[in-house]
Amino acid sequence: MIKTLFIANRGEIALRVIRTAKRLGIETVLGVSEADVRSAAAWLADRVAPVGPAPSAQSYLSVDNVVKAAKASGADALHPGYGFLAENVALARACAEAGIVFVGPAPESLEAMGDKLMARTVGIAAGLPVVPGGEAADKDAARARAEETGYPLLLKAVSGGGGKGMKRVDEPADLDAQIDMAMAEAQAAFGDPRVYVERFIASGRHVEVQILGDGTSAIHLGTRDCSIQRRFQKLVEEAPAPNLPDDKRAAIEQAAVRLAEHLDYRGAGTVEFLVDAETFDFFFLEMNARIQVEHPVTEAITGIDLIEQQIIIADGSPLSLTQEMVRPFGHAIEVRINAEDWRKDFQPSPGIASAVRWPAGAGIRVDTHIFDGGEVPPFYDSLAGKLIAHGKDRGEAVAKLGAALGNFALAGMETTAGLHAAIAADPRFMEGGVDTRFFGEFAHG
Structure with a gap:
C-alpha cells in the first residue's frame, strides 16, 4: 500500500489531493516553491518539501527538483495533479527510476497522448473518427x-x-x-x-468523457460539456453534456472506452471530442492523461472520488468499479473563478484576498485554496477557486449556480465571478447545448 504521497503541485488541486489522501490514511508531503510556503495546502499537508524558487521553471516544472524532493522525503508515490508536469513523460520515467509510484498512466500512454499527431494516429487505429x-x-x-x-x-x-x-x-x-x-x-x-x-467546425461543441482504466479494462463515468471557452480556454464545464441524443451520447462514451482499452490505459483520463451541434457527428480530438480541472462535476453526479480511484489504480489494484456501478444522478455545473479583470480583457489581478465569502448550502461545492489572507501570486495560474452547483436536473443546477454566485465575495483582487453570473442568467445558456461560438457572441453583446 502507498504510505506516503508526494504532491507535485499547488493551489486547489494540491488541497484536493491532500484531503483524499488523508481520508485514506496516507501521509502527505507537499512540494512547495518559495512563493507557496505559507499557502493553505502547505498548512494542511503533513509535511512540506522545498522544490525551488517562485518561478515555475525553477520549481514545479523542474523534473530534477521535484523527484529529488520526493525521494528525500521518503515518499513512495507521487501525484502530479493537473498542469505543470502532470503529463510529462520524463517525470513518470524519473519516478520509476527512483522507485516512486507515479499516480498516473504509464509513460507509453503519456507519450502516445502527449503528441497530438501520435494521438490522432492511435485514435484512428482504435476506430475513432477524427477531424x-x-x-x-x-x-x-x-x-x-x-x-x-x-x-x-x-x-x-x-x-x-x-x-x-x-x-x-x-x-x-x-x-x-x-x-x-x-x-x-x-x-x-x-x-x-x-x-x-x-x-475548423464552426458549430462545434466540446464534449469529453471521463474514463478509468487499470491497464486491462476500462469504464466511463459519463460525459462533460466544456463548450464555453475564451481563446480555447474553458470557462464553464458541466456534466452530463446537455441536449445530446441518447444514441450519440452512448456512441461517444463507448468510443472513449475503446480508445482506453486500445491503449491498455491505466489511471484516470479524459477523452475529448468535437461534436457538430447541428448534425451531432463527433470527432476524436485528444486525450488528457491526468485528472482534469473540471473533474468535480463528474464526482458530483456519480458520487465517485476520482482522486481515490487514481490512488487505488496506482497502487496496483484492479478497477474497484464496474460500468454497472456507475449511476449518474442529476446535473452539475462548474465555473472557474479566476483572479482576472474580465472587463479589461481578462488582465491578471494577483493579490492578497480579504473579506472572502465562499457560498455554501445543499448541492454547492467549492474547491479553493483562497481564504482571508490567502494569496494569488503573479507567478502561476490565476485560478482562485472552482464553484460547483449540483441539482436534480439542469434547471435546478443553473438556479443554484446563479444564487451561489450572488453569495460570493472577495476583496483584494478582481475576479471573474460577475462574468459567470451574467453567463448563468443568459437565456441561451439556460436552454443548454451551446457551441464554442457562444462566448464570442455573448462577449460582444
Missing part, C-alpha cells in the same frame, strides 16, 4: 494541408494544450503569418514548434 487535417512541418506543407481541408481552419501545436499555439485562420492570405505565431507560441510554451492543420 480532417494533418501535420504541417513547414509553410509549404501547411499550404497543401489547408488546400485539402479548406477554410476556416485551425493551426494546433503538436505538443499543445490550454489554447497555446492554437490559431484560427479564415483566409489563405493569413496563413503564413498565423503559422509563424503558432510555431513561436508552441516553442515558447512546450519547447516544440511543430503544428498541424485541422478543419
Whole structure:
C-alpha cells in the first residue's frame, strides 16, 4: 500500500489531493516553491518539501527538483495533479527510476497522448473518427494541408494544450503569418514548434468523457460539456453534456472506452471530442492523461472520488468499479473563478484576498485554496477557486449556480465571478447545448 504521497503541485488541486489522501490514511508531503510556503495546502499537508524558487521553471516544472524532493522525503508515490508536469513523460520515467509510484498512466500512454499527431494516429487505429487535417512541418506543407481541408481552419501545436499555439485562420492570405505565431507560441510554451492543420467546425461543441482504466479494462463515468471557452480556454464545464441524443451520447462514451482499452490505459483520463451541434457527428480530438480541472462535476453526479480511484489504480489494484456501478444522478455545473479583470480583457489581478465569502448550502461545492489572507501570486495560474452547483436536473443546477454566485465575495483582487453570473442568467445558456461560438457572441453583446 502507498504510505506516503508526494504532491507535485499547488493551489486547489494540491488541497484536493491532500484531503483524499488523508481520508485514506496516507501521509502527505507537499512540494512547495518559495512563493507557496505559507499557502493553505502547505498548512494542511503533513509535511512540506522545498522544490525551488517562485518561478515555475525553477520549481514545479523542474523534473530534477521535484523527484529529488520526493525521494528525500521518503515518499513512495507521487501525484502530479493537473498542469505543470502532470503529463510529462520524463517525470513518470524519473519516478520509476527512483522507485516512486507515479499516480498516473504509464509513460507509453503519456507519450502516445502527449503528441497530438501520435494521438490522432492511435485514435484512428482504435476506430475513432477524427477531424480532417494533418501535420504541417513547414509553410509549404501547411499550404497543401489547408488546400485539402479548406477554410476556416485551425493551426494546433503538436505538443499543445490550454489554447497555446492554437490559431484560427479564415483566409489563405493569413496563413503564413498565423503559422509563424503558432510555431513561436508552441516553442515558447512546450519547447516544440511543430503544428498541424485541422478543419475548423464552426458549430462545434466540446464534449469529453471521463474514463478509468487499470491497464486491462476500462469504464466511463459519463460525459462533460466544456463548450464555453475564451481563446480555447474553458470557462464553464458541466456534466452530463446537455441536449445530446441518447444514441450519440452512448456512441461517444463507448468510443472513449475503446480508445482506453486500445491503449491498455491505466489511471484516470479524459477523452475529448468535437461534436457538430447541428448534425451531432463527433470527432476524436485528444486525450488528457491526468485528472482534469473540471473533474468535480463528474464526482458530483456519480458520487465517485476520482482522486481515490487514481490512488487505488496506482497502487496496483484492479478497477474497484464496474460500468454497472456507475449511476449518474442529476446535473452539475462548474465555473472557474479566476483572479482576472474580465472587463479589461481578462488582465491578471494577483493579490492578497480579504473579506472572502465562499457560498455554501445543499448541492454547492467549492474547491479553493483562497481564504482571508490567502494569496494569488503573479507567478502561476490565476485560478482562485472552482464553484460547483449540483441539482436534480439542469434547471435546478443553473438556479443554484446563479444564487451561489450572488453569495460570493472577495476583496483584494478582481475576479471573474460577475462574468459567470451574467453567463448563468443568459437565456441561451439556460436552454443548454451551446457551441464554442457562444462566448464570442455573448462577449460582444
